[in-house]
Each structure stands twice: as C-alpha cells, then as structure tokens.
Amino acid sequence: MSTFAEEIKEPKTITSATRPNANALEHEAIYIMREVAAQFERPVLLFSGGKDSITLVRLAQKAFWPAKIPFPLMHIDTGHNFPETIEFRDKLVEELGVELIVRNVQDSIDQGKVVEETGKYASRNMLQTTTLLDAIEEFKFDACIGGARRDEEKARAKERIFSVRDDFGQWDEKNQRPELFDMLNGQIEMGQNVRVFPISNWTELDVWSYIQKENIEIPSIYFAHKRNTFLRDGLIWSAEDGVVFRAEDEKVEERIVRFRTVGDMSCTAAVESYADTIDKVVSEIRDSKISERGARIDDKRSEAAMEKRKQQGYF
Amino acid sequence: MEVLKIATAGSVDDGKSTLIGRLLYDTKSLTDDKLEAIERTSKQKGYDYLDFSLATDGLVAEREQGITIDVAHIYFSTASKSYIIADTPGHVEYTRNMVTGASTSQAAIILIDARKGVIEQTNRHFFINNLLRIKDVIVAINKMDLVDFSEDAFNDIKADFEELMDKRDYQDQKITFIPVSALKGDNVVNRSQSMDWYKGQTLLEHLEELDLQDIYNVGTPRFPVQYVIRPKTEEFHDFRGFAGKVYGGELSVGDEVVVLPSMTRSKIKAIYFYDTEYQTAPRRSSVTITLEDEVNVSRGDMLVKVGDLPIVDKQLTATISWMDSNQLTVGGKYVLQHGVNKALAKVDAIDHKIHPDYSGIEENVSSLNMNDIAKVRLRLNKPIFYDKFKEHRTNGSFIIIDSRTNHTAGVGFIE
Incomplete structure (x- = not known):
C-alpha cells in the first residue's frame, strides 16, 4: 500500500484557509491511525522518544481530535537512553494526558531472560526484542504502532503497513498479506498481533519537514551541541554517561555534534554538525550524503542484519 | 510536495532493478554509504560495471537467487516531485504482486528487453496495468546498447506492442514508448548520445511532466x-x-x-x-x-x-484476481471487505477465467488458483454501496478475506 499519497493538490485559486493542507502522506497516516483504533481491541503506540515516534503521536492527536488518543504509549527502555529523551517523554505524556507504559530491558536481564552483551560492540538494542514480546503478551496488545519507514533500510522496503506477527513475534517475510488500494486487513488469530507502520511511505526528509512545519518539539540531542566523543570505525561515539564501551587508546575529544536517530546510546553514533535549529537540520538533511542508518552500527553487523532482527521480532 | 507512485513490471533479466538503480544514481538519490556498498559488492562479484540492482533487491532470498520476489518500495525525489516506485516482480507466478503494486500506483513502467521484444510476459504486464486502469504507462525498451541503438529495432517492438493495444479494455490509457539503456544511462535521466533519431522525452522528463491532477480518476464524492x-x-x-x-x-x-x-x-x-x-x-x-x-x-x-447515490445491492459481478494458495471455489464463503465496510460473501458462479496474456477466456471453471483472473458472481449477506470500478477506482474495488486463515485471498473490480 498504499500511498494513498494520491490526489491531493491545493487548487491555486482558493486560499489555504478553506481546505486542509495537501500533505498526502499526512492524510494517509491519519487514515491508518483510525483503522487501527477501529479494527483492534488493544492497540498501543510504541514510543521511543525519537523523532519518528514523536511524529506518530502528533498524527494520532490529529486523527482523533477532539477526543484523546484512544490507546496508550509504551516505551521499551533499554536503560541506555539519552537522559534528554526520557525527560522529553515524561513531559509529552503529561501534556497529552495519555497512559504511558514503561517496560525495562534491565528487568529482562535480571530475570535471566536475556544476557547482556560484552565487549567493544556491546549493545542492548537486540535485547529489547524479548522485553517487547513479553510486554505484548502481558497487556494482550493486538496492534503495535511503530515509526518504521520503508526508506530506512532494504528489508524494511518490503514491510507492509499492517504486518502480521505470530505468537513468537516473528515476521514471515515470504508470506505477507498483499495490501491493495488502501484497504487494510487487520483480521488475526488469537495470539497473533499486528505491527502497524503509519509513516511507511515517509522519507527521513519528510519527517523532518513535518516537524518543521508543525513546529513539533523534539529532544535537544537532535540539535548541534558540544559533547565529549571518541572516534571508532570512522563514526563518532558519545564518551559521556559511560554507556558506550571505550578502549583506552580511543581518545576523548570535544566535538560539535548532533544525533540523527536516538536509539540506544550504545549503537547510535553522532554526526558532526552545526545545525542547531530545525531549519538548519532540514537543510542539512536535504544536502546529506550519508543515509540515516549509516550511523547505526547495528545494521553494519552484516548485509542482512535488519532482516534477521525482524524475523526475531524486532520492531 | 506532490507524490507520484509508479509500478514497474518486467521479466527476469529485463534489467528492472538496474533501471531503478540508474534512476536513483542519476538523480543523485543514492547516498555515499549505499553507493560504497554497491561498489564493494560489484567488485567482489568481479563485475566491471556497477550493479545497481543491489540498491533495490532487499531480502536475503533475493540476493541469493539474484531475483526480486516481492513488492519493494523505493523512494527518491526531484525538486518538483516525490516518487515512490513499487518494484514488482515479473515472473509468471507473481501476478498477485503486480496487481498489488499497480493498485496503489498512478503510473507504470513496463520494461521490454530490446533483444527479445514483446514476449508473453509483456502481454501480462500490459493486461494488468490496463485492468487496474493506470492512466499513464511508459513502455521502456531497454538494453538498446545491445541492439546497436537501432531505430528499426525500436520501431519493430513498438509496432508489436501497438497490436496489443488494440485488444485492451481501457482504451483511454496513455502509452509512451522510450528507448533506454539502463546500464549505460541512455534516456533514463540523461539524454542519449547514441540515439539521435529519438526526439522524445527521457524517462524522468516524462515523469516530471505528469500532472497529478490530471492522472487521477475523478468520480463522485x-x-x-x-x-x-x-x-x-x-x-x-x-x-x-x-x-x-x-x-x-x-x-x-x-x-x-x-x-x-x-x-x-x-x-x-x-x-x-x-x-x-x-x-x-x-x-x-x-x-x-x-x-x-x-x-x-x-x-x-x-x-x-443527495442525487449522487451509488449502487446499493447484495449481488455483484466482478473481475477477481486470486492471490491465495487455497483455491476459490464455487459455493465458497468469504469475508468481503469493501473499503472499511465488511460483508459475508458467497461465490455464486465463476463465469469464466480470463487469460491475462490476451489469449482468450476459459469457460466451465469451478475453482481458481493463485494468480488466476476470472469473472465471478457473488452474493452478499447485506447490501454494500458501490460504484463500477470503471467509474470509481476506490469505491469499485474490494478485497476477499479467507476467514479460515485471515489472509487477503483476492481482490475484485466490480463490473
């Protein structure tokens, strides 16, 4: 599916005040949000505190106004989040008046369900999957709304808007339901759940332009700031908070950086940037020569890294 | 920003992925890290050119077999438009993916290998794009470099294709022929230096000029x-x-x-x-x-x-494209999803199967297999409010859900 990214174009003769804006991607995403609320009994919006999930929250607000968002938000907390993201999350939830569920990867580690990775590339990114699947079971969620986009990565380019997962959270990429026109089939069996991706058809630039146009607040780490960092494999890592493993010969230097994604600190590299306002970020992205996930070490593990994680139940 | 979604269809080895890769490369849409990955892998495989197909073939199984097996979405933009390409596979067994990709597209590219010309697959690709009433179709005759950029070769293929066009149901479909070499980059984004005889637009020029208001089918609200x-x-x-x-x-x-x-x-x-x-x-x-x-x-x-009512009825006839491994059978009961409305449906009769290669129809059929297309009569447990697909692309279509598996088993276009 489904671009219903179709057909909307503002007539030039009528002022913008008589009709809503013509952002086809936004109208499509709102349509999807409403299908989720209508077709499922216990939906949840997976909220990471990143720009994509913040965009989802705004779209959900728009879809149901003047009613509140009719589902809770859930954050799978790796314990390695940027502190700025957590502060931001709590403030947003309070403003919205919606329920926030937090489940911690640390608990899964303490319960012996997963084992913490060690070494130079240790990350809790993979461990999130177990915590997420447990939470889905605990709350009997039948639909999980996520901010994944098809332009992020090759395997995601084949993801459906309604993507069915089995009892084990697994993605069967060879047996996906066709999505025709904008009809979304949310029929599932007990124990299955659907991952829903309302901004599937957005690109990174679309998301940033939307944040700019809507004047949406986002965590400060997306903007250029001074940070103690070190270099590894040509990427810039945060040397603050002690989360990222740093060898003794990896020298700490202060750089002006910002983050393009705010995943787990242990797998999210920074980029050198002076973009300290949303306008500057948008023009930087427009001119950018490195794709967004280029700064995510978890995808570089192998050519098929993302596809393997998805089969195991990753977001 | 305007968004245009394009479906692509081509047979194995027609160079579809290469064409898409070329579009991305020449519009400078490939980022450095993606380009590096392509260069690295092309070198490992010992190619003396860049294998752009690596930019789009997403799943492990595809990389292993070197073919595209599902619908992939590729994004790029120019100053005037955002493009989404639905890369759909061209093998016989994947009609369903082509129908799926075409259902959300407003334009389509059909690829033909200049050495092979119009083949049975081409008929299918054209049939499906016509059945789905895509307004603008580009026939890209690829690998022109391998036929010495010959104008005669191009014209022969064009003439063969025009014979097909006489058979189409949706006659208003606009069709444009462009000679290209995706590998060498001729007439994809940049004008060919080797085909002076071709005076038309390049592929991208054509797409850039499409007026989005014009290429959508307008109906009643x-x-x-x-x-x-x-x-x-x-x-x-x-x-x-x-x-x-x-x-x-x-x-x-x-x-x-x-x-x-x-x-x-x-x-x-x-x-x-x-x-x-x-x-x-x-x-x-x-x-x-x-x-x-x-x-x-x-x-x-x-x-x-008021005064603009759709058809309200419990019975309908539709062209159905079957997509499930379980057969559709006469007497079978399904869930019919028409937009956001649902009804129960029973298959009253299969009038005939339609061969999507324009080779005719087949009567006395009692069941449909995956990738079959047929005219089917359905009876519903309650009336739905529909228009003919010809008049309303959205309100004239539905999907069929098999309630035993919950799979989307087929799609219908109402007569």
Missing part, C-alpha cells in the same frame, strides 16, 4: 465512515464526528447528504482537520465531519451527496 469520534469531555459534550477519507470528489459544509444504508438525509454542519474547521474537504483528505441532525452513523456507513 464518497465518504466511508471509518470511526466515530465521541470525546465525552465537558467542552465537547455533544460532539459526534464521523472520521474518514473523502474519495472521488470533494465535500463542503452545507452539502445535503444521504447516509447509507439507513438512507437518512442530513446536511454537513462542519468539516474538521485536526482542531481547525474548513469549508471543503478535498479528495483524499482524512477529515472529521459533523452533521446538522442527530443521525445514527457507524463504521462502514457511507455519506454521499
């Missing part, structure tokens, strides 16, 4: 209600908003409407998009509508303008 918004807060105590998307035409405040199926009449009181009121809801906008009167409306109901 249809507003299927997705969700009823009742805030039950003090401020909005009596608010009852009907959330949905407008199809076909536009709706304005003051329009007299009929609610289906109750046939109750009312007037549009207000149109909201988020917290702002507007005079008009254009096509494809997701809005919330309130009515002057207290009318009972729930999900699956439809608002239409």
